Amino acid sequence: MALIVQKYGGTSVGSAERIRNVARRVAKWRAAGHDLVVVPSAMAGETNRLIGLAKEIQPQPDPRELDVVAATGEQVTIGLLSMALLELGLKAKSYSGWQVKISTDSAFTKARITTIEDTAIRRDLAAGTVVVVAGFQGVDQAGNITTLGRGGSDTSAVALAAALKASECQIFTDVDGVYTTDPRIVPEARRLRTVTFEEMLEMAGAGSKVLQIRSVEFAGKYRVPTRVLSSLTDPMMPVAEEAQAGTLITFEEDPIMAMEKAVISGVAFNRDEAKITVHDVPDRPGIAYAILGPIADASIDVDVIVQNVGHDGMTDMTFTVHRNDYAKAMKILKTQVQPHIKCRDISGDERIAKVSIVGMGMRSHAGIAAQMFRTLAEEGINIQMISTSEIKITVVIEEKYTELAVRVLHKAFELEQA
């Protein structure tokens, strides 16, 4: 008998029939004696429909009012899912973000959870009620409705699991776990039975779309055992089997396991970015801020940043931004930055890809980077940028080589073998 938080994505609740399937799955876990908190997303397509309506009215919608509109998507599904559970004879009750309440800061459209009140939920759970909580939304100190941004329902679920000290947070989605890489590109890609929190974090950052990165951060901060698994399987799959399905994100570091574990856990990639280089800037203190300050002021996120050692008092700085922000970033650099810093030139490239290898084992193994670079070189793939962390090595390459790079790296590190 454990407390389990289950999150269901938009596809899983995309129709009346699918909502009924979610209810059957929840009922099965309840029948096995567990306490359940269920966090559904909005029905597939609904959030986009609502944002589309808003943009028809106001091309750049007011963030406070956009959250008022967008939060209704999840409010509809909590009501519908509660009905489906009641129809199966279970006790069930829905909670919107403010009813829980899930408190956030006031950063509309990308708010962060600050606290979660658990009194009412615990009371309902003690009475045998399945508690259905709206994902993606909260309420700020002034009582305004807030949303957590795309994928925010994952964060809601993990945060609830943390607040309630749940045994496990199960993220039901349309993939059946975390893979060594995207199976659409590498058919031999293998599902990982476990992945460490740190690896998951690096994979999310590197473009793996399985979990929103903020939910992974939350899972790590509060050590919430989080399992990614499929909602497309038979809802009546035995509980004992489903409890072992998918991929579990772990925190315990068992030295024996770590030794036996593969060096590299996965290959991630991302084609959403563009590269910008500022050429021949004076190599002096403050130059990075002079370039990236105005970019940050425009709320443009910068990802990989590389600055090499200078030559003749000059250096080049290269960084990547989301492709949607590319034109805006170039304009800022040319109008606000170039006039002040006397660089020689500013160039950019939208046709790049970021490819990363991720693995806890990397920390204790030398030569991983060298093996990665050699593998790419053997295929004639030029590396434009390199960036490394403790457990990840990222390279930026020409976009057209993405699939090839992912495939050869997956093979080179023998990821198809369990």
Place this chain on the structure above:
Amino acid sequence: MALIVQKYGGTSVGSAERIRNVARRVAKWRAAGHDLVVVPSAMAGETNRLIGLAKEIQPQPDPRELDVVAATGEQVTIGLLSMALLELGLKAKSYSGWQVKISTDSAFTKARITTIEDTAIRRDLAAGTVVVVAGFQGVDQAGNITTLGRGGSDTSAVALAAALKASECQIFTDVDGVYTTDPRIVPEARRLRTVTFEEMLEMAGAGSKVLQIRSVEFAGKYRVPTRVLSSLTDPMMPVAEEAQAGTLITFEEDPIMAMEKAVISGVAFNRDEAKITVHDVPDRPGIAYAILGPIADASIDVDVIVQNVGHDGMTDMTFTVHRNDYAKAMKILKTQVQPHIKCRDISGDERIAKVSIVGMGMRSHAGIAAQMFRTLAEEGINIQMISTSEIKITVVIEEKYTELAVRVLHKAFELEQA
């Protein structure tokens, strides 16, 4: 400079373009120096869509969860309308029912407003902000979302006007006022410039669909000057002209005006009911309760009730119910009532219509009923039931005579003449 509450119906906010028109109208009133509280309904069709979704999941949706789902319709429009106002350069802010907060009892799907907190709204109004409040919804003492039932946005608007002591509550709808009868049946039907609260109440009860009856009750209880007017006119119609448009519901009783006023203000009708007669029941105390008690227990509303003087210790009781409840009511009577009260027979008729004449002047004029009955008799229309109040006479007739009865009564009481 006055405080005005404006309510806009579902058709008025049925598309992005229409929402922009509402915003223009509001902006016009704001530019004339008035403080504005605006109460939109859900976009046309949205509430039905949401209820349809709920019924797909649960044929008889759980009332609490149905309110959670249904309340999202108005939450979407407050956000969108606020955006449209902001886009026009106005200050605007949306409030859901719980944010105001509008407190109600816990009768889900048909809750009643108990109190309205006005602090936040007043603060916003003082700062020059147009306040946009979700109609149709509130929150009960336990923090559950409630809705007020069909047409509830009218009630929200009138209740807000009462709480804020607004100068006027303007109900913008797809008709341009209250008519002497339905213009689709009597082309000569005339728009009333004013109508008393009591007349409006009787007309609403008799089937006139312009305003929800509960909103009229609210207007009467708190003496809120309420004006019904069209949202389909040019939004830029001059404020001075629009302030005189439509039909104003009044409370002052000016004896001179009352004398000059027509005896009858309107002819209302309703084809949604069915008639049930319980024949030859013992004429003894408690018999009405024995018949109608089980009907009320099944939450079936009974409208007209007629019981004539008895004969030989027996009497007949006839009453009307909504046509949707007819089969259910008949079943209750035959299974739960007939075995106990020993009546001779129970008969019913679904093809009836209720026709009423309404007017404050009726109180001081004799012979109105006689004139009504004679007018119908001259057309060969048989009267099946008669029920009277201070300012209304209702008859039940065969359904096929509805249009004819309405037309001849409209003419007999000279309603086409101002």
